[in-house]
Amino acid sequence: MGSLEWAADQAYEDGGDSTIVIASGVDVIQEYGLSTHGSLVIRAEGVSAGERATITLLEDEVLFQFDGGDEENAFVLLDGLDLRYAGEDPYRASGIDTGYDVCMTVLRDVSIVGFPDVAVHLESSWADAVRFIRVVLAENGFGENQPAGAFTMGGEGAGGRVLIEDSVFRDNVSPGIAIDGEDNFQDDQGIHISRTLFQGNGAGSESMSGGAISAPWIHMDTEFQGPILTVTDSVFIDxxxxxxxxxxxxxxxxxxxxxxxxxxxxxxxxxxxxxxxxxxxxxxxxxxxxxxxxxxxxxxxxxxxxxxxxxxxxxxxxxxxxxxxxxxxxxxxxxxxxxxxxxxxxxxxxxxxxxxxxxxxxxxxxxxxxxxxxxxxxxxxxxxxxxxxxxxxxxxxxxxxxxxxxxxxxxxxxxxxxxxxxxxxxxxxxxxxxxxxxxxxxxxxxxxxxxxxxxxxxxxxxxxxxxxxxxxxxxxxxxVIAGQVALLEDVTVSEGEDAVFTVTRSGGSDGEASVLVSTSDGSAVAGEDYTATSVRLSWAAGEDGPKTVSVPTLTDALIEPEQTFTVSLSEPSEGLALGEPSTVSGTILDATVPGADGDADSDGDSDADADADGAGDGAADAAASDADAATDADAAGDGGTDATDGGTATAKPGTDPLANTGSNGGGGLFLAALGLLLGGLVVLLRRVFAGQASRSSEL
Structure with a gap:
């Protein structure tokens, strides 16, 4: 692996893309600082996956000194780097110095720790001058030079916007940020700091200083309207x-x-x-x-x-x-x-x-x-x-x-x-x-x-x-302690009954409260097995306790296994929490299955079903009994003799009993099968008519 100087030369050579990539986890030992002329990107190889590389300076110099050279709109990007100082001369060693002809400097996922002088210095930059994203400046500024701040802007300062986001300025001997100059900002730009921590930063050499942010000299002589400094959602401690x-x-x-x-x-x-x-x-x-x-x-x-x-x-x-x-x-x-x-x-x-x-x-x-x-x-x-x-x-x-x-x-x-x-x-x-x-x-x-x-x-x-x-x-x-709402339990009903679900408000009753209760399909289908329901339950201020929602279930003529749908809570009002359970199941049992909810039928057509069971089912059972008897008798003759009405037949081993050709044996079996078929048809027709009658009465 070559040095940073060699890598920079390669990046600039023959119109290259001006990018230096450092293998993740590598600590590059830099005896002297690096000066560049033109745009440059230095990043860790695995930065997109959160990986980083380290660059350590040994001598009392500036680690990176950037200027734009002859390039218009030159920029600098450092990404996924930890910059450190390990020298023995605690005087002027600093991290980054950006010259007046660099239009933009971006630090992303960068830490700059332990430099005796400034961590970052910006001198008379323009356009979108600086952006810090998840940057840490810590334990800098302890040298004999007594720098004005860990991050300083001087001269004509920044003509564009300075954005500092999700960053940390911690335990710097000098102030965290120092602004010193005339006509620092133009075009309604200024410094914007958000979600950033300033902790344990101390005063530098200036008498009119602030521990976290110091602006000892601000002179606006342009059409800049401000604010010069905007701070949001940030913390200043000690x-x-x-x-x-x-x-x-x-x-x-x-x-x-x-x-x-x-x-x-x-x-x-x-x-x-x-x-x-x-x-x-x-x-x-x-x-x-x-x-x-x-x-x-x-x-x-x-x-x-x-x-x-x-x-x-x-x-x-x-x-x-x-x-x-x-x-x-x-x-x-x-x-x-x-x-x-x-x-x-x-x-x-x-x-x-x-x-x-x-x-x-x-x-x-x-x-x-x-x-x-x-x-x-x-x-x-x-x-x-x-x-x-x-x-x-x-x-x-x-x-x-x-x-x-x-x-x-x-x-x-x-x-x-x-x-x-x-x-x-x-x-x-x-x-x-x-x-x-x-x-x-x-x-x-x-x-x-x-x-x-x-x-x-x-x-x-x-x-x-x-x-x-x-x-x-x-x-x-x-x-407001609006409390929480939760469903009580799963519910099981026979088809045709309403499934009643209970929702309870508890743990507070400040203010009005409401929650949406809605159904969704499982094996049960809305419109065929139950009625889709979406209801907003409301409680008045000071009111708590249970409220109910009814979900109608529908009858049909089919013999089906149990079917389920889901009832869920959503969209609670402001301050109201969703407790557990916020989702329960509704189970529908088929009303034609004996033992469902303790009755043979619970859909209101018990007479029709009783008739069908008493007549049609009886005929079918008789026919089935005849068929079973014939089949059992035939099956028993595995190589023996079947006794029939006046005749005998001999079945060879392995011969299908239905192939017997005795004078009455085949006819009896046919009649038994026919009786079974007709009986089942009667049951089916009666249930269809009964279901239609039930739906007509509901309409």
Whole structure:
């Protein structure tokens, strides 16, 4: 097997497909870094089957340094690789450095672990700049160079969209992501992070940093409308920064004539246990455990929404004096909807010479015994007045905020126990990627059904909102305990009877409930043996117990074995579970079989059957008796003599008894067989007429 340098030369030679394939399970030892010029794909051989290859760097260099060379729209794809550093010089060794002329960098199923400097650096890329899919960046940034982050974007940054999905940033000494530059984004692109974990990442060398995501310098001078950062369904745990434990956007501003629609949008996410070190500069804002948006007072701001927090949970360290969220020196709105903040107040310093707004709706704001909302209006003058507006609707507190008059639907209790919030615990979300830590209030919490209608149709866990008559205050809806429904047992009836099936609701009766009960064929066929049935059973709020569904069975003139069909439950209403069994069988016994359900006949035509049994069956039995007697007599003459009415006949051994030619023997046997045939015909005709009469009476 050749080196990576040899493989790259082969990939570029004679217009090759620019692809390097590494055998799965192989550890490629790379003494020095690899520089490339043009598009390149490096992947593990069995990546489609989940297999991976490892590349280990030994020297203090950049493992992969990519640039586009003379190629237009150059791209880089790494797939199914584990990148490691095993050198002894903990200074500048880094994983990937992408130059300004690479249009797209895609990392899929890649881990980058243990590099002293940055794991991935993006310098002035354009188009769809970066996509991380199931990427792990861990234990990077410990070198003497003190990098700004595990993944950094600098210079003119990313002109296109940065997508990070289902990834992990863990235990990096520097922040997980660092953004530093001017005009970073254009064309409504920005950074989009979803279903990603940031845990245990620490502050780097910048004073205005966030432990998980740090943007110490953001200047928008293009027509970009934002959001710059969108975070959904992600978790931030135990990160530490100089300005914010979680996310810090500092020195964010635009030119005076440029308005940003949104700066940061966060939904469905949890911040837990994030902390702040002592500020490096005396003039730094106080900071916050989770999120800081700081305009730095550099220029008048034109931001419609600086922070839009929705369906999220913010939990600060116990006893902290810092707010969970802080916004300072930036015009626009801080909007919080359907979120739960515990040990995490809000701090707002209004922008100078501009308007700042705080909008609080349907949320819990709990900060121990401290004021949950601390605000300071910015400076102004008659020509450029500053203003600070605060509104609240359907908010819950343990301490009434002094900065605002009570709004509609306010809930105020004496302490956190009165909110009955439940414990903070990881829950498996609908996405199935991360265990989102949330607080699920108790059933009798004052938050239940206390919110006003909202455009947020689901809660942080993806549960439909509302669950009850109204939505709940906070990030999580209290699930309605609608209970479960189950069928009771299999049912057996004779044909012509109704098969009655019982469905029971148990284990809860909150809200209305319903379930579809339907039949399907087995050996019994709908329309011939039973009537197809599809019925939705309903229970009122507070109602439980059994309900029944009847399935009519049909009679016929055929003598058949028992036949079966299936009854199943499906389409339960919201919150209602299907118990066991959710499928049972219906068995139909033939009514003409003696002993079926204890009667010779159960289809209502017993007289006709009795006549047929008494007359036709009697004649048939007599004929059969004659035939049996003749046959037995013949069979007994295996080589002997049969006695007949006045004559004798001798059958040779092995001769068919029916071939006897005595004067009366053949005739008697013929009459017996004829009697048997006629008797059976009479039975059949009577049953046909009886069945027709029964169907006529039903019609």
């Amino acid at each position: 990160n530490i920064g100089n300005l914010a434990g979680g996310i810090a956007f500092a020195r964010a501003y635009t030119s005076e004539d440029h308005q940003i629609r949104e700066l940061v949008r966060i939904s469905g996410s949890t911040f837990q246990g994030n902390a702040v070190t002592e500020p490096v500069r005396a003039d730094d804002p106080a900071g916050a455990t989770a999120i800081v948006i700081d305009g730095d007072g550099t220029a008048p701001q034109n931001t419609f929404r600086a922070l839009n927090l929705m369906n999220s949970t913010v939990e600060g360290p116990p006893g902290t004096s810092l707010p969970g969220i802080s916004m300072s020196g930036i015009a626009g709105a801080l909007s919080i909807q359907h979120s739960t903040l515990v040990n995490a107040g809000i701090g707002v310093l209004g922008a100078d010479y501009a308007a700042t707004a705080v909008e609080l709706r349907n949320s819990v704001l709990e900060n121990g015994v401290e004021q949950p909302l601390r605000v300071t209006e910015g400076e102004g003058d008659p020509e450029e007045p500053a203003s600070l507006t605060i509104t609240e609707e359907h908010m819950a507190y343990t301490v009434a905020p002094e900065a605002i008059e009570p709004g509609p639907g306010r809930v105020l209790v004496s302490d956190i126990a009165g909110l009955q919030l439940g414990d903070l615990a990881a829950q498996e979300p609908c996405q199935g990627c991360l265990g989102l830590p949330v607080r699920i209030p108790e059933q009798d919490s004052p938050l239940v059904d206390a919110a006003q209608p909202s455009e947020l149709a689901t809660d942080q866990l993806g549960t439909a909102r509302p669950q009850g008559p109204a939505a709940d205050i906070g990030a999580v809806e209290v699930p």
